[in-house]
Amino acid sequence: MPTSQFDSALLTPLPEGRKPRRDDEFLCVIDSINARGTGVGNWGEYRARIPGAVPGSTVLAQVVKRRRDRLDSRILELREASPDAVAPRCAHFESCGGCSFQGIAYARQLELMGELARRELAPVLALSGADVVEPVLGCESAWNYRNKMDFTFSNRRWVEESEPEGMDRDFALGLHSRGRYDKVLAVGRCDIQFEAGNGILMSASKLAREMDLAPWDTREHVGLLRHLVLRHGAHTGEIMVYLVTSRAGEDVTRYAEALLAAHPEITTFVHGVNDGRASVATSECESVLYGPGMICERLEELTFEISATSFFQTNTLQAERLMGVIREEAAVQSNEVLLDLYCGAGVIGLLLAKDAREVVGLEREPSSIRDAIRNAKRNGVENIRFVAGEVESVWSEDSGLPKPDICIVDPPRAGLHPKVIKTLLQLSPPRLVYVSCNLAAAARDLTPLLESGYELQRVRPVDLFPHTPHLEGVLTLVHRHPRGDD
Ligand SMILES: C[S@@+](CC[C@H](N)C(=O)[O-])C[C@H]1O[C@@H](n2cnc3c(N)ncnc32)[C@H](O)[C@@H]1O
Structure with a gap:
């Protein structure tokens, strides 16, 4: 919602008889932010995207390019600052673009990310008929967090x-x-x-x-x-x-x-x-x-060996809190089998193994699988095994892998392969935890599951990357008719 007190009567009317074009100038109240962290506001019926513009501010902007109903624009002048604006700490803020939220107070960043999460998850929230998105879990220390x-x-x-x-x-x-x-x-x-x-x-x-x-x-x-x-x-x-x-x-x-x-x-x-x-x-x-x-x-209590090219969460302290959230959502019992898909170096499965009867991790990168096996040995975790290969080809109903009671999927940004969704539907584990770094992809992947018996119980967003628009979401699904319950 726009919070600016700027008199809307002063906003620039659209040019008469023509569409906006390059170099046109207009006053714009920034009302939100998009998934890239770019400020967004209206010029008439056009949506203007203005990098560096903070929601709640009013800026004099200039059109750089028009694409259908979208105006890629730049700030010429800040006319009214947002109450949420703070001075960016980094000397390279203007040129780098890596931490595009730096000009926004951290508490507000978390609110904006919550709004973004809701927007990206809109299709699945509509299907589940309830707003199950919890407030974003922020970092205690929002600087020097990248390892x-x-x-x-x-x-x-x-x-x-x-x-x-x-x-x-x-x-x-x-x-x-x-x-x-x-x-x-x-x-x-x-x-x-x-x-x-x-x-x-x-x-x-x-x-x-x-x-x-x-x-x-x-x-x-x-x-x-x-x-x-x-x-x-x-x-x-x-x-x-x-x-x-x-x-x-x-x-x-x-x-x-x-x-x-x-x-x-x-x-x-x-x-x-x-x-x-x-x-x-x-x-x-x-x-x-x-x-x-x-x-x-x-x-937590485990030690992981990380080699030069293996994947490891880049914010250690917040990864521990993310793990706490995953543990609570998975709620694994001692008689249960857990499948950890896209397991990387096995972090999730290894940390949850003490709660489970058996854990199987699947991952395609041979170096990550080697790390995972070494990490299991190093930490004396015996009820876990790792399988190398692409989830979509290795894991199927007849792969010989145990039927899971709970499945945790933590795919890359592209989300799940359609074959994986099909197999999930066939195996229908009673509980499914989807750890997502791309909520739009998660919304796409979860739609067929929600249409086929699963219910979205909760979404718990965690901010692992302060000052950037990236967010990790933990989405918990339960099957309405778990196996044998007709
Ligand atoms: C977001 S990371 C998750 C890593 C791990 N869960 C963790 O928390 O450390 C995604 C992982 O999926 C793996 N991956 C990507 N595509 C895959 C596929 N088709 N099959 C299996 N693993 C895949 C990547 O190598 C990467 O390790």
Whole structure:
């Protein structure tokens, strides 16, 4: 709801006899935010999307592009500030785009995310006939929460408006700038990554330049340095540097040694080689230049080994609270079989195994399965096994896997494969917990389940990524007619 007191009579009327066009200026009351964290308001019947505009504010905006009833626009001037506006902490806020909610007070961010969750889940909420969405569970500490950051080297530096003239443009270590995948914003510090990461990031940039090491050129596909991934165990203090370069060589070794000498707090250094075109921090194989090649992190009473490329929740403290929510929703009993689908390194299944009779985890990444098996051994969890493969092909009615009493699914952003939905309908576990990082996909996936006997009991959103529009949702479904109950 718009909270602005701005006199609506002053709002700009639509141009007479024509549609809005590029460079048109208009006053706009920002009434909400979309799933990308962009402020949204109306100009007549057109919906204007205005990056950086805070709900509750009034801005003078300018049309950048019209697409049907949508106006991509930019702020020319803030006319009335929102009561929820706060000064962004990050010096790169305007250019980076990674933490688009930073200009909004954290308590309001949580409310806005709750509204977004309801909008995205509208089809399933309509089917269930009740608003079962609980308030978003926020973080106790909304800064320095990320235990992993992936920085990119580039020879095309994004020049920020605030920068003095004549700055060197052909080296950057940082993050892709808003909407510009060919350029990299040199990041001095990132306020959402673990604090020790900032010092390492600065040294990595300084040393690379001192040693005259060429950053990767994404157009010509030449250069040496590609990615710098920093990982941290929030409970253990262990730190991994994972450096991806286009080739191995003595210069890479010297660079690693210099970074290690400058930062004795680094507990392991892993090097990967990738000369492919795609800009991703992966490599065919990794070599360990220092330390054990992995870091340990604790969640609740278990210790997990995390290797350079394996998936692990990026906000450790909030992941523990998320696990608490999943545990409450799953309510696993000691005689029950739990299926943990898309299990990654097995975190959910391993933490719930003590409550269950048996747990089976399914995951397609062989490295994650290896981590999961190692983590089970390390923690002495014996009633769990892991199966490698794609959920849609491995898991079926006749796969020989036990019939689950409860299924937890935690798919990637794309959601569930249609075959998985079909199998879920065939097996119809009495309880189903869907952990979602994309509620729109969850709404699509859950519709056929709700139409076939399941009831959506609760949605508990958890904010693992403060200052960004991303949200994790725990959706609990129960079957109205569990097996044998006709
Ligand atoms: C959101 S992560 C969940 C990880 C895990 N539940 C956790 O909390 O650490 C999604 C996982 O699904 C895996 N994955 C993606 N597509 C898959 C598929 N078709 N079959 C099996 N696993 C898949 C990914 O490798 C990733 O580990």
